[in-house]
Amino acid sequence: MTRQAMARAGQWRRLPLIRDPRLRWGLALGGLVYLLLALSTIDVNWARVAEGAGRGLNFLAAFTQPDFISRRGDILDGILESLTMTLTSTVIGVALAIPVGLGAARNIAPLPVYYLCRGIITVSRTFQEVIIAILFVVMFGFGPLAGMITLAFATIGFMAKLLAEDIEDLDWRQVEAVRATGASWWQTMNHAVQPQVMPRLIGLSMYRLDINFRESAVIGIVGAGGIGATLNTSISRYEYDTSAAILLIIIAIVLLSEYSSSHVRRWTQ
Amino acid sequence: MLTLTQVTKRYPTGDRALTDIDLTLPAGQVMALIGPSGAGKSTLIRCVNRLVEPTSGSIRLGDTELTRLSGRELRRARRAMGMIFQEYALVDRLTVMENVLSGRLGQVGFWRSFLRRYPADAVIEAFRLLERVGLPQAIDKRADALSGGQRQRVGIARALLQDPQLLLVDEPTASLDPKTSRQIMRLIRELCAERELGAIINIHDVALAQQFADRIVGLRAGEIVFDGSPEALDAETLTTIYGEEEWDTQGQPADDETSSVPAPPQHLSLATGGTS
Amino acid sequence: MPVTSSPQGTPIWRLRTTRTQWLGYLAWLAGACLFLLCWKVISDNTMWVFVEDAGRQGSDLISRMLPPQWTYAHRLWKPMWDTMNIATLGTALGIAMAFPVAFLAARNTTPHPLVRSAALLIIVSSRSINSLIWAMLLVTILGPGVLAGIIAIALRSIGFVGKLLYEAIEEIHPTPVEAISATGAGRLQVMSYGVLPQVLPAFAGISVYRWDINIRESTVLGLVGAGGIGLQLNAAINSLAWNQVSVIFLMIFVTVLASEWISARVRHAIT
Known part of the structure; x- marks a missing residue:
């Protein structure tokens, strides 16, 4: 019976998303099997959870009375270090991302340069910041310099990829118009490419500043400076009131930067 | 059947959209509401089913006072009023059948509607309506795959599936070409006659209004300035409604158009906005 | 002038x-x-003696990493499987929680401005705190293991998915919502017929995108004891077995690239 005839008789069901019933049931079964297998890998030590539950409550309670005072020296140093790392790494990272991004744009870069720059981007984007931090700590020693280089490296991958995509999408007629006046390569970049990508570049830099600050709070765990080390210590010592204070400061700074970056973006556009 | 008494709507910005509207619509009458953009036509019909809250006044449908209803009662009252929209207002990613059946949402529980388990009588009626508007083959097409005229037919079927006592129609032809506009207006007119439905139709096109309505009400700057039969609508009343005089007093050259043709609405809304 | x-x-x-x-x-x-x-x-705050040494340290590191100890790879399948499970289950849990939060946070679907502020607070807290920090906390509470990792990933995903989804909800066309309300539909029905179909493609895209980010994030959770390949990485680094570290890096590299490719394909197919 056609669906029309069935509907005339009052029988109507929504069309399934996947037409082929074998494929549909196969996918559903596959999903179920995966879910069961995946769930079976979770081994929970309930005695340990019961023991930790009290700590969980302590942690939640700590948010009602965070302790900014007893470790204020460490917290202040850590936050300052995080902020300086964030700023320098973003500036250096964006500055380096511009040539890499230009090189990774298929429409303006020669092929060997293109592959090289795409390679840099891929490596930088694939590894989590903490992994990169481990390597740089081994090379440059403990401290904020390793953290700064880590964040700058991660910034290059992030910014260069988006910048390259922007350049690949840009309005080619404007570039041709400038070229038609007899402008050199640099002049073309300055007059046709830069005005088209600049507003987004500034917006993305602000966004990356925000990300770098958040990341600077974790790379301290592996010794790359910043507030992460202080946070790690306070958590492993179960000093949850201090951890809560640090987390609240991080949230406040992220909120502040989000608020101000929305202003900057409105101002640049 | 529908009675509006002293209905006023003032927006929070202070703009007065409607001022002391008194209007009675007998059962089975098709009424066209004409007037320039910004005159308050859309606000008026949205006040009736309370998509817009009137500031003061009373709106009665049969024995029900609509302005005081809340929650469940309001939803029940809305079932009795089918609405047809300018941009069709179909849910693009749902199929035609789902869009039509959504007219029954007020009578079906959440889980039934979420799982699309509509009662058989709703499905039968929905399909019958789709046949009536000429789209029985399209039941499984997505709404965004249809043309403008077809979408408006689906919108009409959805409104009628509510089994309403009254149709509220907001610029049904504004996005359609002239031929399709006529077909849609004729369809609405026929369906109203078949079911003895009353209807309020907001419409820009004065000629269409004259051809298809029993009665015409002219709205200007939130006030009723004309109420009569289509035959009574002459060049002079059109001037009153569309404010041709003000167009002239602003020092614009008046020799380009004669007074029987309404001037472009965007200029008019500026001109009338100053006086209200 | x-x-x-x-x-x-x-x-x-x-x-x-x-x-x-x-x-x-x-x-x-x-x-x-x-x-x-x-x-x-x-x-x-930097010991410049170490930095002057960096070039030598770097080349030393590379020479220790090469050649990779390939036989180590077959001991990595289980941890890698755990890592994928942490990412996938964490994402699923995260989007399940983010979904209602997004509806409460969107200006056009929230029941009350106060509820909206609370939902926005949840989103911003979740976004500010890296999954590694959540993992550190959860390991002290739940004990080391995959579960802490899954919950850490889920908690971090709420903010990301919630933010993008509520922005998508705020950008829907208002007229279909109006039309569904005009039929006398209840509040939940308006959501499921008027709003949901409009945001579903965006929702699917955001979820897959977050899944691919979570694969990358979950590779390091083991460093603080929350399961997955990070545990092996930590052990290998602590024992200075750099030729094992290079195998782990390669494995992560391939997995992340593959997940990124899948996610890009899926998102491309949706839109």
Whole structure:
């Protein structure tokens, strides 16, 4: 019976998303099997959870009375270090991302340069910041310099990829118009490419500043400076009131930067 | 059947959209509401089913006072009023059948509607309506795959599936070409006659209004300035409604158009906005 | 005015006026000073002896990493499977929680402005705190293991998915919602017929995108004891077995690239 005839008789069901019933049931079964297998890998030590539950409550309670005072020296140093790392790494990272991004744009870069720059981007984007931090700590020693280089490296991958995509999408007629006046390569970049990508570049830099600050709070765990080390210590010592204070400061700074970056973006556009 | 008494709507910005509207619509009458953009036509019909809250006044449908209803009662009252929209207002990613059946949402529980388990009588009626508007083959097409005229037919079927006592129609032809506009207006007119439905139709096109309505009400700057039969609508009343005089007093050259043709609405809304 | 006249009366065109030009220079100067100040803080906290050594350390590191100890790879399948499960289950849990939060946070679907503020607070807290920090906390509470990792990933995903989804909800067309309300539908019905179909493609895209980010994030959770390949990485680094570390890196590299490719394909197919 056609669906029309069935509907005339009052029988109507929504069309399934996947037409082929074998494929549909196969996918559903596959999903179920995966879910069961995946769930079976979770081994929970309930005695340990019961023991930790009290700590969980302590942690939640700590948010009602965070302790900014007893470790204020460490917290202040850590936050300052995080902020300086964030700023320098973003500036250096964006500055380096511009040539890499230009090189990774298929429409303006020669092929060997293109592959090289795409390679840099891929490596930088694939590894989590903490992994990169481990390597740089081994090379440059403990401290904020390793953290700064880590964040700058991660910034290059992030910014260069988006910048390259922007350049690949840009309005080619404007570039041709400038070229038609007899402008050199640099002049073309300055007059046709830069005005088209600049507003987004500034917006993305602000966004990356925000990300770098958040990341600077974790790379301290592996010794790359910043507030992460202080946070790690306070958590492993179960000093949850201090951890809560640090987390609240991080949230406040992220909120502040989000608020101000929305202003900057409105101002640049 | 529908009675509006002293209905006023003032927006929070202070703009007065409607001022002391008194209007009675007998059962089975098709009424066209004409007037320039910004005159308050859309606000008026949205006040009736309370998509817009009137500031003061009373709106009665049969024995029900609509302005005081809340929650469940309001939803029940809305079932009795089918609405047809300018941009069709179909849910693009749902199929035609789902869009039509959504007219029954007020009578079906959440889980039934979420799982699309509509009662058989709703499905039968929905399909019958789709046949009536000429789209029985399209039941499984997505709404965004249809043309403008077809979408408006689906919108009409959805409104009628509510089994309403009254149709509220907001610029049904504004996005359609002239031929399709006529077909849609004729369809609405026929369906109203078949079911003895009353209807309020907001419409820009004065000629269409004259051809298809029993009665015409002219709205200007939130006030009723004309109420009569289509035959009574002459060049002079059109001037009153569309404010041709003000167009002239602003020092614009008046020799380009004669007074029987309404001037472009965007200029008019500026001109009338100053006086209200 | 950008166009002024010289004393001779010939017009001179400049892009900016003198005052804005000076303000521009001043802003650049302030920025440069801030940068140098930050740089000084960093350099004061750095042992430059180690940095001078960096080139030698780096080449030493590479020579220890090569050749990779390939036989180590077959001990990595289980941890890698755990890592994928942490990412997938964490994402699923995260989007399940983010979904209602997004509806409460969107201006056009929230029941009350106060509820909206609360939902926005949840989103911003979740976004501010990296999954690694959540993992550190959860390991002290739940004990080491995959579960802590899954919950850490889920908690971090709420903010990301919630933010993008509520922005998508705020951008829907209002007229279908109006039309569904006009039929006398209840609040939940308006959501499921008027709003949901409009945001579903965006929702699917955001979820897959977050899944691919979570694969990358979950590779390091083991460093703080929350399961997955990070545990092996931590052990290998602590025992200075750099030829095992390089195998782990390669494995992560391939997995992340594959997940990124899948996610890009899926998102491309949806839109």
